[in-house]
Amino acid sequence: MTEDPVRRPVVPEATPRPGAADEFDARSLRAETAARFTAAAAAIDAGDLSFPLPGGGATAERFAALRAVAEDDLCLARLVEGHVDALAVLAELGGPAPAPGRRWGVWAAEPPGEGLTAVRDRDGRWSLSGLKQYCSGAHSCTHALVTARAEDGRRLFAVALTRGKYEPVEGTWQALGMAGSDTPDVRFHAAAAEPVGDVEGYVNRPGFQHGGIGVAACWLGGAHAVARSLRAAGRRGSGPHTDAHLGAVDIDLHTAGLVLEDAAAGIDADPMDRKGGARLRGLRARAFVEAVCERTLSHVGRATGAGPLCHDRRHARDVADLTVYIRQHHAERDLADIGALVSGRDER
Numbered sequence: 001m002t003e004d005p006v007r008r009p010v011v012p013e014a015t016p017r018p019g020a021a022d023e024f025d026a027r028s029l030r031a032e033t034a035a036r037f038t039a040a041a042a043a044i045d046a047g048d049l050s051f052p053l054p055g056g057g058a059t060a061e062r063f064a065a066l067r068a069v070a071e072d073d074l075c076l077a078r079l080v081e082g083h084v085d086a087l088a089v090l091a092e093l094g095g096p097a098p099a100p101g102r103r104w105g106v107w108a109a110e111p112p113g114e115g116l117t118a119v120r121d122r123d124g125r126w127s128l129s130g131l132k133q134y135c136s137g138a139h140s141c142t143h144a145l146v147t148a149r150a151e152d153g154r155r156l157f158a159v160a161l162t163r164g165k166y167e168p169v170e171g172t173w174q175a176l177g178m179a180g181s182d183t184p185d186v187r188f189h190a191a192a193a194e195p196v197g198d199v200e201g202y203v204n205r206p207g208f209q210h211g212g213i214g215v216a217a218c219w220l221g222g223a224h225a226v227a228r229s230l231r232a233a234g235r236r237g238s239g240p241h242t243d244a245h246l247g248a249v250d251i252d253l254h255t256a257g258l259v260l261e262d263a264a265a266g267i268d269a270d271p272m273d274r275k276g277g278a279r280l281r282g283l284r285a286r287a288f289v290e291a292v293c294e295r296t297l298s299h300v301g302r303a304t305g306a307g308p309l310c311h312d313r314r315h316a317r318d319v320a321d322l323t324v325y326i327r328q329h330h331a332e333r334d335l336a337d338i339g340a341l342v343s344g345r346d347e348r
Contacts (some may be wrong), residue, residue: 029075029180034140037079037103040069044084045100051084053091054210055271060264063217067260070221074321075180077218079137082106085211086145092207093197095145095158105141107186108156108202109134116188118148118155126150126195128159128188131169135186138168146193147202156202157193165191177324206273209282213263215328216289220256222322223289223296227253229308229315230300238303245303252292259288280341283334290329293322 043049051065052058062084070077086104090096098104109132116130128148135144146157159166165188172185202208227249234246263285266277297319301309308315340346 026176026179030139030182033073033075033079033180034137034182036073036076037083037137037140040076040080041083041103042101051080051087053088054207054214055267057268059210059267060261063214063260063264066214066217067221067224067257070218071224072221073180074218074222074225074318074325075178077221078178078181078183078325079103079105079140081214081218082136082141085214086143088207088211089145089156089202089205090158090196092205093156093201095196096194098143102142103137103140105135105137105144107132107135107144108147110147110154116146116148118150118157118193120150126157126193127190128157128193129190131185131187133172133185134183135168136181136183138184138186139182145196145202146188148193150199153199154202155199156196158196159188159191159193162191165189175320175324177320177322180321206271206278209273209278210267210271212282213260213267213285216286217260219289219293219322219326219329220253220260222318222325223256223293224253225318226296226300226315226322228318229304229312233304242303245299249296249299252295256289256292259285280338283338283341286329287334287338290326293326297322 040049044051049065050061052062054062066077066081066084069080082105083103086106087098089106090098111133113133114131116128116132118126118128120126128146130148132146132148141161143158143160146159147154148157149155167187167189168182169185169187173179173183196202197205230242230246230249233242263281266281270277301319309319310316337346
């Protein structure tokens, strides 16, 4: 398979790497990923690892860098993507300037359940209490951008993750896939918070759509990682059926890369979304890349059988991680949104 040329950031290795042990151990994987995330965040602070802000003329480089980190390690990419997305959100909404040494997460999932509540005291100070689900980097982030329900609507807040004010809930992430991403529920206890932007400002800003495509770039990196075993089988000359699967995967991965490049060009041409195309662009890119990932998982599995899944720990992790990660896509709900937009019934 001919691989697309990608400018690959050098992601710092952490030593030791306890996740390299012979037995699967989620705690060790989390520790390994956290150490690499700490090193990567320091490299970003130092300018040694670059993720240009979206809309500044180098969005394709941002997506390529995210894809490259994900091809190396999807769990690490989940944390790095959250960190650089937080930096973009703070820049776009005029939040507090990110100081060196901080590791940011973006915890904005809002599935059914208890949720997080923001209250303001008489002096105008905000605090957060309640439960937030899907908090990647819960033990390794120092700060997070968190959505919460306030009296006047949903808001985004910057919060320092101070011991005693937030508590990762052990046992709330049972998946083997993305085990290293450290994504449990987190309970907040009157944690001091600073509002970032206005009510619903987090989702209504143009960068919300731009950031969603950055996640798709990580998915694509994961698909390239999964395809490694198929490329190896092709080099061994495993037969015409393997070649057919390899050809199908090559077409998909190559085209998905072009879709991201086209999306990046569209963002750079209209970063403030004055033409109103950001939402459809984001939905299309995410839906296409998710479908490519699904097909890649299927082609690779059908071509290589159970062998790599049972005997190649790296491949088994890549498959499990990608299977979980792409479930961030909203599936038929997003496809229905695309249909409503192109039919003209949804003008958001």
